[in-house]
Every structure is written in structure tokens, then in C-alpha cells.
Amino acid sequence: MAYQPNNIFARILEGEIPCEKVYEDDYALAFRDINPKAPVHVLVIPKGEYTTLDEFAGAAPAELMAGFFRAFAEVVALLGIAESGYRTIVNTGRDGGQEVAHLHFHVLAGRPIGRMVGRE
Numbered sequence: 001m002a003y004q005p006n007n008i009f010a011r012i013l014e015g016e017i018p019c020e021k022v023y024e025d026d027y028a029l030a031f032r033d034i035n036p037k038a039p040v041h042v043l044v045i046p047k048g049e050y051t052t053l054d055e056f057a058g059a060a061p062a063e064l065m066a067g068f069f070r071a072f073a074e075v076v077a078l079l080g081i082a083e084s085g086y087r088t089i090v091n092t093g094r095d096g097g098q099e100v101a102h103l104h105f106h107v108l109a110g111r112p113i114g115r116m117v118g119r120e
Helices: 008-013 053-059 062-079
Strands: 021-024 028-032 040-046 087-089 105-109
Touching (some): 008 028, 008 040, 021 062, 028 062, 040 062, 053 062
Antiparallel strands (some): 028 040, 040 105, 087 105
């Protein structure tokens, strides 16, 4: 899946599409999912044109990677979910269920999340 510069998350980063912002800094933007799957469902996206986690890990500058993961920790702290727990999901590619060609972390919390992977 190639990066698509006009994807919905790129447009949110550019301010073309509004979001319910939870956190933003120079490295990341976190906002509430418009179709939540748990009481807390936030997306955390890096500021940069990265499609997958492996691409980000292999190509992003160290400062961006460190800043992104520090921002992630800040989001978890702001949401108050570190103690009770949360699930982080990063879908990658077609088989991984990725729908938007921009790296994004789903953070789900606020209740027991259930099975790791459903049977299909």
C-alpha cells in the first residue's frame, strides 16, 4: 500500500478536515475515532508521510520516532488509562486490515477489550 498524500489523516493533519483533538505536538496528532469500538478509542498518527510501522521504523529520523513514542505516552497519560490498561492496534496492509494509507495507532480502553483476535 503506497502512501496517498490526500488520505483522510493527511487532510486532518493539514487542518482540512476537523477532528476531536486529544493531543498534538511537533511529532504526532491524537484524536478521537469517529466510529469508536470502545469507550476510549483514540487514533495517534505521526506527522510525516509514513504508511506502515515497518516503513516508519526503517525510514523516519530518530528524532521523529522518539518524539512520536513520547507523544504516545503523553496521550495515554492524558486519557488516564495507563493503570487500568489499554490495547494498541496498528493495522498494516490489506491482510492486516489497514484502511487508510497513513500509519496510525488505535488506542482502545475504558472496558475489558476482549479476545486478541476473533475466529473467522
